[in-house]
Structures are given as structure tokens and as C-alpha cells.
Amino acid sequence: TRAHIAQVEAKRHLNAFITETPERALAEAEASDARRRQGTAGAMEGLPIGIKDLFCTEGVRTTAASKILDGFVPPYESTVSGNLKTAGAISLGKLNLDEFAMGSSNKTSAFGPAINPWTRRSDPAAKLVPGGSSGGSAAAVAARMVLGATGTDTGGSIRQPAAFCGITGIKPTYGRCSRYGIVAFASSLDQAGPMARTVRDCAIMLGAMAGFDPKDSTSVNLKVPDFEAALTGDIRGLKVGIPREYRPDGLSAEISEVWEKGIAWLKEAGAEPVEINLPHTKYALPTYYIVAPAEASSNLARYDGLRFGQRVPGKSLDEMYAKSRAAGFGPEVRRRILIGTYVLSAGYYDAYYAKAQKVRRLIAEDFRKAFETVDVILTPTAPSPAFGLDENTDDPVTMWLNDVFTIPTSLAGLPGLSLPAGLSSDGLPLGLQLIGRPFDEETVFKVAGVME
Numbered sequence: 001t002r003a004h005i006a007q008v009e010a011k012r013h014l015n016a017f018i019t020e021t022p023e024r025a026l027a028e029a030e031a032s033d034a035r036r037r038q039g040t041a042g043a044m045e046g047l048p049i050g051i052k053d054l055f056c057t058e059g060v061r062t063t064a065a066s067k068i069l070d071g072f073v074p075p076y077e078s079t080v081s082g083n084l085k086t087a088g089a090i091s092l093g094k095l096n097l098d099e100f101a102m103g104s105s106n107k108t109s110a111f112g113p114a115i116n117p118w119t120r121r122s123d124p125a126a127k128l129v130p131g132g133s134s135g136g137s138a139a140a141v142a143a144r145m146v147l148g149a150t151g152t153d154t155g156g157s158i159r160q161p162a163a164f165c166g167i168t169g170i171k172p173t174y175g176r177c178s179r180y181g182i183v184a185f186a187s188s189l190d191q192a193g194p195m196a197r198t199v200r201d202c203a204i205m206l207g208a209m210a211g212f213d214p215k216d217s218t219s220v221n222l223k224v225p226d227f228e229a230a231l232t233g234d235i236r237g238l239k240v241g242i243p244r245e246y247r248p249d250g251l252s253a254e255i256s257e258v259w260e261k262g263i264a265w266l267k268e269a270g271a272e273p274v275e276i277n278l279p280h281t282k283y284a285l286p287t288y289y290i291v292a293p294a295e296a297s298s299n300l301a302r303y304d305g306l307r308f309g310q311r312v313p314g315k316s317l318d319e320m321y322a323k324s325r326a327a328g329f330g331p332e333v334r335r336r337i338l339i340g341t342y343v344l345s346a347g348y349y350d351a352y353y354a355k356a357q358k359v360r361r362l363i364a365e366d367f368r369k370a371f372e373t374v375d376v377i378l379t380p381t382a383p384s385p386a387f388g389l390d391e392n393t394d395d396p397v398t399m400w401l402n403d404v405f406t407i408p409t410s411l412a413g414l415p416g417l418s419l420p421a422g423l424s425s426d427g428l429p430l431g432l433q434l435i436g437r438p439f440d441e442e443t444v445f446k447v448a449g450v451m452e
Ligand code: GLN
Pocket: 101, 102, 103, 104, 132, 133, 152, 153, 154, 155, 156, 157, 158, 185, 292, 403
């Protein structure tokens, strides 16, 4: 724990942490040593981790990287961070993210962006984004500040930053982990998951995080499998789907190459690649950008200046609401609230929101049919390696395109894992994504374990 705290201090320029809690960590480490002496060590006993600052932590400031939660110290612990504590993990603090997890670069954080520890060979001075929204988590793991970190993923927020920072991360099946105590973005999509250096570390960490929780009605009452035991190394005979729709015309050569390399590895290990179709893929992004903002506008209605954080006084109650929200939310969050409010408004609900829900069903059906013939699906994680801190800023839609490969999985609620699979021509990590059947993270881990 001391060594990792020292590394957190040495790497402060990466801005990966919003709140560091070294004293707490050292006290927890003492207690952890005592448990070890008594022979009651948990599955993650003594391991230093970080918690994305979207998980409520009892007695520790929780910001969601937003000014509107200023001064909020939760009186309760999220189930997932509590589960990790119970397993013996030691939190070094709260990790940076895009404001309310809305973004793909960490640049929407009210605390300034986290920085990717990787740099381009051709221009080592240029700062790169760590991806988002779980950018602080990915940067902290990649820079060896922590052994693992929690992330959340609504449309790619675990997988894309994992790919950008050369680490592994999995968004489990929707319902595998409890959402209790996680600041809500889009409730029908949000899911917690682990980010760590290796597939095995992710398997161990997910085992500690997952499980049924009566406090979250969408958490599923299934026994948590021994994910680590799934890493048998034997994938002979498994069928791996390669979706044609994930090969758009403009796909860059280096992304295609890493994908081809992944397919070749799986073949060598005795698996069988199978071309598949996921015909509604092209509708995933527009569907997500209706569903997610709609749910966000509803979830974020609670930040009214009364119940949480920042309040700006006004002459009337309405004026106080308006001023508090205008001062507290950043531009990306305001954009989502406006879109969400519009698509839910009377007269537009059927045209946008209800329609998007129908298309979402078609996207899920595509996957269901594909999984009748294949066991797992392999795709790139993101269309590019990490980009510069000052790139992709002018047009929000360019930023949204980062999630083309991860969003369909989120809409279908399926598990998706990103693992590092090679370097770009400029020396940056590239990730591949493995998608599994609902609640079949084991096959995903098994295949990923052979590829890493
Ligand atoms: N980048 C996507 C968005 O901005 C996904 C974010 C996430 O998964 N939380 O909505």
C-alpha cells in the first residue's frame, strides 16, 4: 500500500485521482494485515485499488466529476465498492472521470482531464487523452498507481479507456453487478466492472464485485461463477463471430490489422472464426443517443440545488433551480439534458424515445441470433488509438463516434471485454473487444485469457 501511495504521489501530473485517501488506506492496510494473520484473508486481501468517483463511498467525498455535487459526502457505500472492501481490497481514493460519465475523453471532468500515461513515439511531448468516461481508472492502472480500479460502462466507458491505456477491462452483463450507490447516468445501460492489467486480475476482481443485491431491483439473482477457473487456456472448437458490419469503409488499416491478428491467434489456438451479420448495427449510435440522454435527463432532475451540493440563490424557487443547474452542470451534461428532455416531451416521445426502444430490441435480436451459431464475438474496441488532448473537440458527434463498436453491446446488455492486442504505428496501445452471451462472462474470460 505504501509503495502504491508513493506512486500515486509521483504521478500526480496525470490527474488520475480527484480525491486521494492515503490515511484511510494505511489504516485499512493495518486491518488487512491483522486479517491475514488470523487466516481470514479475502479474495483481494491487501490489494491497493482505486474507485471511480461515480461510486458513493461512505465518509469520502463523491463528485461524479461535477461541480453540482460540491461538498457531497455520502452517508452510505455503494454495494460494489463495499463488496471490494469486504474482499479485503484497499482503496487509495476516488478516480477522475467525465462529468456524470458522459464523454469519451475525460475532458468533460470539472476537475480537469486525466492524462494518458502513454505518448506517441513521433511526439512524446504531446499529451493524450486516457479515453472516457473511466479515464482516471485506466490511467491509474496503466501508470501502476493501483492494481485494479472500478469503472462503469454505459456505452463504452470501461472498454474504450482500457483500450486507450493498454489495459484490460470488462463490462459484465447488465444485472451482474449492483448499481446501488452508483451515481446514475442511464439506468437501463449503466453497469460496473473491473479494470486491471490482466485478464486474470479482471476475473478475480469481477468475482469480488458481482452478485445479487436486494437494493437493486435490476441486479440478477444468479450465483457468481468462479471466473478465474474459466481461464483453462483451452478454446478448441469454440466458434468466434466476426461481424461484417464492424468493417466500415473508413476503418483504418492499423485497426483492421490488429483485428486480423486477433483472428489469427484464435485460429492458432483451435477456435473457428465465423463471419456473421449484425444488420442493425448502424442504428446503434443514434438509438443510444436518444435512450441515454432521455434517462439522463430524468436521473439528473434530482440535482436541484436543494438536496445535493451547490446552490445558487434566486428570487424564486424556479430561479434558484435554474441558476443552480446552470452553474453546476458542464456543457456536455447540459447538452444531454436538453436532448433527453426533448425526446421525452409530449408529442415527440413516440417519434423518438418509443421508436428508439423498438430499434434497441432489434439490435439485441441481432446478437441473440448470432449467438445461436457462435460462442463469442471479436471486434475492435475503438476506431482509433488515444487522441490528443486538443483533438476531437469541435464537434460533439465526432466524440460520440468513438463508441461505435461498444454501444451495440451496451444496448443489448451483453458482456464486453477489451484487452490490449498490439501497438499502433505510432506506438500507442490498441484494444480488441470480445462480446459474450448474457451471463456468459466465463467464455469471454476464457477466450481473452488465450489472447493476452
Ligand atoms: N462515451 C459514451 C457517452 O458519452 C459512453 C459513456 C459511458 O459509457 N458512460 O455517453
